[in-house]
Every structure is written in structure tokens, then in C-alpha cells.
Amino acid sequence: xxxxxxxxxxxxxxxxxxxxxxxxxxxxxxxxxxxxxxxxxxxxxxxxxxxxxxxxxxxxxxxxxxxxxxxxxxxxxxxxxxxxxxxxxxxxxxxxxxxxxxxxxxxxxxxxxxxxxxx
Amino acid sequence: xxxxxxxxxxxxxxxxxxxxxxxxxxxxxxxxxxxxxxxxxxxxxxxxxxxxxxxxxxxxxxxxxxxxxxxxxxxxxxxxxxxxxxxxxxxxxxxxxxxxxxxxxxxxxxxxxxxxxxxxxxxxxxxxxxxxxxxxxxxxxxxxxxxxxxxxxxxxxxxxxxxxxxxxxxxxxxxxxxxxxxxxxxxxxxxxxxxxxxxxxxxxxxxxxxxxxxxxxxxxxxxxxxxxxxxxxxxxxxxxxxxxxxxxxxxxxxxxxxxxxxxxxxxxxxxxxxxxxxxxxxxxxxxxxxxxxxxxxxxxxxxxxxxxxxxxxxxxxxxxxxxxxxxxxxxxxxxxxxxxxxxxxxxxxxxxxxxxxxxxxxxxxxxxxxxxxxxxxxxxxxxxxxxxxxxxxxxxxxxxxxxxxxxxxxxxxxxxxxxxxxxxxxxxxxxxxxxxxxxxxxxxxxxxxxxxxxxxxxxxxxxxxxxxxxxxxxxxxxxxxxxx
Numbered sequence: 360x361x362x363x364x365x366x367x368x369x370x371x372x373x374x375x376x377x378x379x380x381x382x383x384x385x386x387x388x389x390x391x392x393x394x395x396x397x398x399x400x401x402x403x404x405x406x407x408x409x410x411x412x413x414x415x416x417x418x419x420x421x422x423x424x425x426x427x428x429x430x431x432x433x434x435x436x437x438x439x440x441x442x443x444x445x446x447x448x449x450x451x452x453x454x455x456x457x458x459x460x461x462x463x464x465x466x467x468x469x470x471x472x473x474x475x476x477x478x
Numbered sequence: 479x480x481x482x483x484x485x486x487x488x489x490x491x492x493x494x495x496x497x498x499x500x501x502x503x504x505x506x507x508x509x510x511x512x513x514x515x516x517x518x519x520x521x522x523x524x525x526x527x528x529x530x531x532x533x534x535x536x537x538x539x540x541x542x543x544x545x546x547x548x549x550x551x552x553x554x555x556x557x558x559x560x561x562x563x564x565x566x567x568x569x570x571x572x573x574x575x576x577x578x579x580x581x582x583x584x585x586x587x588x589x590x591x592x593x594x595x596x597x598x599x600x601x602x603x604x605x606x607x608x609x610x611x612x613x614x615x616x617x618x619x620x621x622x623x624x625x626x627x628x629x630x631x632x633x634x635x636x637x638x639x640x641x642x643x644x645x646x647x648x649x650x651x652x653x654x655x656x657x658x659x660x661x662x663x664x665x666x667x668x669x670x671x672x673x674x675x676x677x678x679x680x681x682x683x684x685x686x687x688x689x690x691x692x693x694x695x696x697x698x699x700x701x702x703x704x705x706x707x708x709x710x711x712x713x714x715x716x717x718x719x720x721x722x723x724x725x726x727x728x729x730x731x732x733x734x735x736x737x738x739x740x741x742x743x744x745x746x747x748x749x750x751x752x753x754x755x756x757x758x759x760x761x762x763x764x765x766x767x768x769x770x771x772x773x774x775x776x777x778x779x780x781x782x783x784x785x786x787x788x789x790x791x792x793x794x795x796x797x798x799x800x801x802x803x804x805x806x807x808x809x810x811x812x813x814x815x816x817x818x819x820x821x822x823x824x825x826x827x828x829x830x831x832x833x834x835x836x837x838x839x840x841x842x843x844x845x846x847x848x849x850x851x852x853x854x855x856x857x858x859x860x861x862x863x864x865x866x867x868x869x870x871x872x873x874x875x876x877x878x879x880x881x882x883x884x885x886x887x888x889x890x891x892x893x894x895x896x897x898x899x900x901x902x903x904x905x906x907x908x909x910x911x912x913x914x915x916x917x918x919x920x921x922x923x924x925x926x927x928x929x930x931x932x933x934x935x936x937x938x939x940x941x942x943x944x945x946x947x948x949x950x951x952x953x954x955x956x957x958x959x960x961x962x
Binding site for chain 1: 609612613616620623624627631632634635637638641642645646648649652653656659660
């Protein structure tokens with residue numbers, strides 16, 4: 360098995376940072392930001408799958424002979440455009456919920472909110 | 479027409495979701511009518527595609543004319559057709575029930591979100607593309623968070639926590655798909671199934687499949703990933719919970735079946751994963767039932783009961799012979815019908831009596847005889863008494879476990895069934911013999927709320943009485959080829 364490239368380990372590290380923040384952070388807004396980091400790590404992972412050093416953008420002149428190896432694979436980037444849209448929608452909805460939570464409880468500290476829910 | 483049915487099943491609720499907010503501006507009743515109509519049309523399209531697939535093999539539709547594996551493909555086979563029909567049928571009944579909660583009529587936006595949820599869930603069922611499945615997974619999840627979290631402050635906290643777990647689960651799924659895509663260069667399920675065997679035994683397949691399984695298991699609230707579920711179900715509007723609890727988790731199980739058995743198959747670490755899932759599911763069925771006994775709120779009780787019942791479905795997959803797998807699919811259908819009905823009954827009690835703690839069920843049979851009968855039939859089905867739906871799905875599961883000699887798992891099914899009888903009989907005992915303070919107002923539920931309850935109760939009995947036909951005609955053809 361070939362050794363995995365450095366950027367692979369970097370994205371894996373980014374994912375773990377997001378996961379750690381989600382678990383360890385006591386504040387709901389910070390949890391949401393950690394979630395965004397986790398999503399970003401997956402986006403970088405896909406982008407890096409499609410990256411190719413020295414290749415051209417995937418536009419071929421008409422009637423020219425096309426060698427696939429000379430061009431960047433555009434599919435991972437296209438997929439990630441969709442994933443980014445999904446991420447934005449998730450963040451927007453989450454922020455809307457957080458505004459509602461903050462209006463009612465006056466705090467975004469998870470422990471405080473859970474304590475008040477049990478009262 | 480036949481070829482377009484898979485597309486129609488998604489396009490109809492999606493289009494209706496765009497129109498609903500506009501209609502809701504002038505009249506909420508109009509928006510609700512649109513939701514009922516769209517759900518019915520979706521049901522017709524899904525049933526039509528299911529019938530076509532049973533008659534002449536899977537119905538395939540290449541989106542925008544791009545031939546697969548380059549374009550996105552929709553596929554309706556007996557399994558996906560059954561799941562899509564189930565989603566649309568429950569959606570229709572919940573739309574007839576009509577309001578998110580009796581004291582808060584839903585506006586056009588509520589119905590738009592509801593229809594988006596339907597479109598997302600049907601989409602998961604009929605898509606033949608792994609990335610497209612992620613998109614539908616997130617569409618349904620986002621609509622679900624918004625519907626569950628829009629009620630009051632408590633439901634917002636529960637909805638937000640569900641959003642965190644659900645998004646991490648979705649991200650894990652996407653990452654897993656990324657690994658498989660990097661290996662095979664394709665996202666089409668059928669194409670990937672053909673290419674994966676060349677990579678059998680690669681640690682990247684193991685990692686990718688494990689991530690997908692973890693993500694989908696969390697989405698379907700498999701113990702111990704169920705933490706988000708009780709609060710989300712207890713604080714949200716009854717009609718929303720009835721729909722989400724009944725079908726959303728089932729659709730995730732469907733996705734798991736599709737990917738594990740049809741896409742990955744023997745190319746991945748199937749037996750190891752199924753072993754882990756089996757033991758987790760055994761723990762889920764017992765622990766969920768145990769926690770349900772301790773609950774004082776009926777909706778919370780039902781939520782923990784869902785944790786337990788999802789365990790049965792996963793146990794059926796893990797045992798993996800024909801009988802157990804049939805049991806798992808039958809339970810997928812029957813539990814959806816039963817759980818939708820029980821949550822609607824809970825919503826009715828909440829409306830008439832202002833609460834649905836167990837004590838609020840006291841003397842219910844004198845105030846609402848029809849609803850109480852529906853509650854009794856469905857609860858007995860949940861407990862697994864013949865001739866109801868719940869008995870036969872458990873019968874197939876037990877039969878499969880005995881054939882396979884999976885005694886520990888059989889023990890888990892029996893133990894959790896006994897616990898299940900305990901918590902459900904507690905409710906029934908209160909409904910019939912309990913006393914209720916004299917401030918009773920109103921009698922039986924109005925027809926609009928009663929029609930879905932009675933229909934679902936009839937379905938519980940019908941699935942039980944005609945279980946053999948259902949299995950022979952539909953579900954047997956829905957089993958993965960490796961199990962049949």
C-alpha cells in the first residue's frame with residue numbers, strides 16, 4: 360500500500376478538530392462553528408481528490424484530441440458546490456434556531472439551557 | 479408514462495412545496511388541500527412504479543437524458559417502490575390529519591416543509607446514485623429539523639441538537655461515499671456494485687463502508703446513537719412527529735440495506751459489520767424497551783419504544799437469512815404504520831386533555847371509545863399479539879433467529895417483547911380502568927382526526943391478516959439477491 364499524501368492527513372486532522380469542538384465546546388454557537396469546520400474538511404477532501412498538478416481546466420477545444428490525463432476531473436468540485444449549498448442551508452437554519460433559543464433562554468450555554476429545560 | 483413514474487414521485491411533492499407558501503398566503507386550507515393532493519399523486523406514482531417493477535423488472539429513469547453511469551439514474555425496484563409507497567401513504571394520512579398541532583394551524587410554510595420532507599424521503603428511496611442520495615438525505619433532514627424545531631423554545635433546543643447529530647451523520651456518509659468514489663471513479667450504485675469487487679479487501683473499502691454505516695445508523699437512531707431522539711419527538715407537534723417517527727428513520731434503514739447488500743455486497747466487510755450491527759441492535763431492543771418503561775410521558779415512551787423497535791429491524795438484517803430479512807422488511811412497514819398511529823392518538827389525547835402524560839389517559843375509553851379501541855389494537859400489535867401486523871413481523875424474525883441458531887439475539891427479542899408488553903399494557907390499563915378528574919370536555923375526536931387513526935388501525939389489522947400475500951407478492955421480491 361502506498362503512503363497516503365500529506366494533504367490527506369491534513370484534511371483528516373481538520374475533521375478531528377471539528378469533531379473535538381462539537382463534543383468539547385459548551386456553547387451551542389461554537390458547536391455550530393465546529394460543525395462548519397467538519398463540513399469544510401470533507402469539502403477539502405473531495406477537492407483534493409480532483410486536484411492534479413500540471414493539468415488544464417476541463418475545457419477542450421472543439422475537434423481537438425482529448426487526453427483525459429491532461430485535464431482536471433471537474434466532478435468532485437461540482438459535487439462540492441452542492442455540498443456547500445447544503446452546508447449553507449444547514450448553517451442558516453441552525454442560526455435561526457439559535458436566535459430563537461437565545462431569545463427565550465438568554466444564553467447559548469448548553470448546560471444552562473438543559474438545566475432550565477428540566478426545571 | 480411507466481418510465482416517468484419514478485421522476486413524478488419526486489417532482490410532484492417538490493413542485494407542490496414551491497406552490498404551498500403562495501397558496502398559504504390566501505388560505506391555509508388551500509395549502510393543506512394541495513398537500514393532500516400532492517401526497518395522493520405521489521402515492522399513485524409510487525404504487526404505479528412498484529406495480530410496474532413487480533410485473534416487468536426495475537423501472538429506470540435517466541435524469542435529463544444523460545445515460546448512467548454518467549448521469550443520475552432513478553431506479554424503482556420492489557424494495558424502493560415499497561418504501562416510496564409507504565412514505566407517500568403515511569404522508570397522505572398525516573396531511574388529512576391536517577395541523578401541526580391542534581392549537582396552532584400550520585401556514586403555507588409548514589406545508590412547504592412537509593412536502594419537501596416527502597420529496598426528500600421519496601427521493602432517497604428511488605435514487606440510484608450515491609451522491610444524489612446524500613442530497614435527498616439532507617433535503618429531508620433540513621425539512622425535518624425545521625418542522626421539529628418550529629414549535630416552542632424546548633423544541634428548538636431539541637431540533638438544534640438533532641441538527642448537530644444529523645449533520646455529522648450526513649457528513650460521515652458523504653466522506654464514506656468519497657472513499658468509494660476515489661476507488662471506483664463512479665457514483666452510480668449499479669456501476670459501483672460492478673466495480674467494487676476489484677477492490678475487495680482494500681482497507682479503504684472497509685473505512686468507506688464503515689463511515690456510511692455509522693452515518694446512516696445515527697440517522698436511523700440506532701442505539702447508542704439515539705440521544706437526539708426522545709427530546710425531538712417529545713416536544714414537537716404531534717402530526718410532525720407521527721410522520722417523522724414513522725418513516726424518516728425507516729428510509730435511512732432502507733438506504734443502509736441498499737448500500738450494504740446491493741452496492742457493497744461481498745466486496746466489503748459485510749459479515750463483520752452485520753455482526754457489530756446485530757449486537758448493537760440486540761442491546762438497542764432491550765435498552766430501548768427498558769427505558770420506555772421508566773417514562774411518564776406517552777410521547778417519550780413511544781420515542782424509546784422506537785429505539786427498541788429499530789433494534790428489531792437491524793437484528794433481522796444481521797441474522798440475514800430469508801425469514802429474518804423478510805421479518806425486518808415486514809417490521810419496517812408495520813412499525814411505520816403502528817408508530818404513526820400511536821403518535822396521532824397521542825396528538826388526539828393532547829388536544830382533548832391538554833397533555834399526554836400516562837395519567838392523562840385515565841378513563842379515556844369512556845370519553846373517546848373509537849380512539850381508545852385504535853390505541854388498543856395498535857398497542858397489542860406493538861406488543862406482538864396475533865392477528866396484528868406486529869405479531870407476524872416478529873414471527874418471521876424469531877423463525878429466522880431459530881433457523882440460524884442465533885440464541886442470544888433470540889433472547890434479546892423475547893426479553894424486549896416482554897418489556898414491551900409491560901409498558902404498553904400500563905397505558906391500556908389506565909385508558910380502561912383509570913379514573914379521570916371530572917373536567918372532561920368534548921367527546922370523540924372530530925372526523926378529520928379520526929379518519930387517519932381509523933385507517934391506520936385498519937392497516938395494522940390488514941397487514942396482519944394478509945401478511946402472507948404481502949410477503950409473497952411484494953416483499954419476497956424486495957429481498958437482496960444474496961438473501962433470496
